[in-house]
Amino acid sequence: MTTFSASDTPSMTGRTVVITGANSGIGRAAARTLAARDARVVLAVRDPEKGREAAALMTGHVEVRRLDLADLASVRTFAEGFTEPVDVLINNAGVMIPPLSRTADGFELQFGTNHLGHFALTNLLLPQIRERVVTVSSNGHKTGSIDFDDLNWQHKPYRAMTAYAQSKLANLLFTAELQRRLAEAGSPVIATAAHPGIAATNLLKDGGRVRALAQRAATLLAQSDDDGALPTLYAAVADIPGNSYAGPSGFLEGRGAPKLVGRSAKARNAELARRLWDVSAELTGVTFPQGSLQAP
Known part of the structure; x- marks a missing residue:
């Protein structure tokens, strides 16, 4: 059993x-x-002022750059301005159970931010990535389905938690298909994923009865941000294979030291992953880079 800290x-x-x-x-x-640990860390954040406040409390080489994952123009601007190599990309940002909202490009906010924004960012940066792409999902993916007939909740009553679960399932399907494509291309880069268990973060703050109940439960059951970050760190630096999924080792994967964990049958569906990739490429206008990846 892992004792990673x-x-x-x-x-x-x-x-x-x-x-x-x-x-x-x-x-x-x-x-x-x-x-x-002496990495050069780039905080890619929607609000640079808040990013600078966070950076001021860290030791080491920390930079702040603006990135709004809910705006594909911002994603492209960020990627175009990042010409240097990236060893590890951690797709961590996310929104959770907001009222029905839409991105700058008209996508349902959770699907557009949690999945499509990171899909575009990763593919745009891939020619510069040298080691690993880590995408943060959630245990909530287990209740998720991909509704290709209405990905953006334009025709059915909006259910925030269902939309969230769809976006988190999309994170794992993205990781699986990215790993398949990287391996097929002979790239040394690997794609991994992680979930924090129950972490009392600001995703659950502000607004709504469902959110208030979730925040109350998180307060009682959650681990700290530092402990919630351990699966992400494990997925980013541990000697694990591509398409690994890390989460807490404790009861119901809610807390505890990180280990490799399972995922739902839908998250293991290779055909579903390929279909989602093709749809995501069409929606974002961003495709997997050909012939320009880091050499082994």
Whole structure:
């Protein structure tokens, strides 16, 4: 059984790590640990002022760059401005059970931010990525389904938790298909995923009866941001195979030291993963880069 802790994170000297949504929660906790291990850490955040406030509390080389995953133009601008190598990309940012909202491009906010924004960012940065792509999912993926007939909730009554579960299932399907494509291309880069268990982050703050109940449960059951970040760190630095999925080892994967965990049958469906990839590429206008990946 693994006993991985933050202190097991190896030296990251000479490596660059980009973390989305790293101004708070488990993203901030992971960034703090990686910076303390001498990584150059880039906080890719929607609000640079909040990013600078977070960076000021970290030791090491920490930079802040603006990235709004709910706006594909912002994603493209970020990627175009990032010309240097990236060793590890951590797709951490996310929104959880908001009222029905839409991205700048008209996508349902959770699907557009949690999945499509990271899909576009990853593919745009892939030519510069040298080691690993980590995408943060959730145990909530187990109740998720991909509704290809109405991905953006335009025709059916909106259910925020159902939409959230769809986006988190999409994260795992994306990881699986990304790993397949990387292996097929002969790339040394691997794709992994993680979930934090129950972590009391600001995803659950502000607004709504469902959210209030979830926040109350999280307060009683959750682990700290630092502990919630451990599966992300494990997925980012441990010697594990591509398409690995890390989560807490405790009861119902709610808390505890990280280990490799299972996923739903839908999350293991290779055909579903391919179909989602094709639809995501069509929606974002971003495709898997051909012939320009890091060489082995």
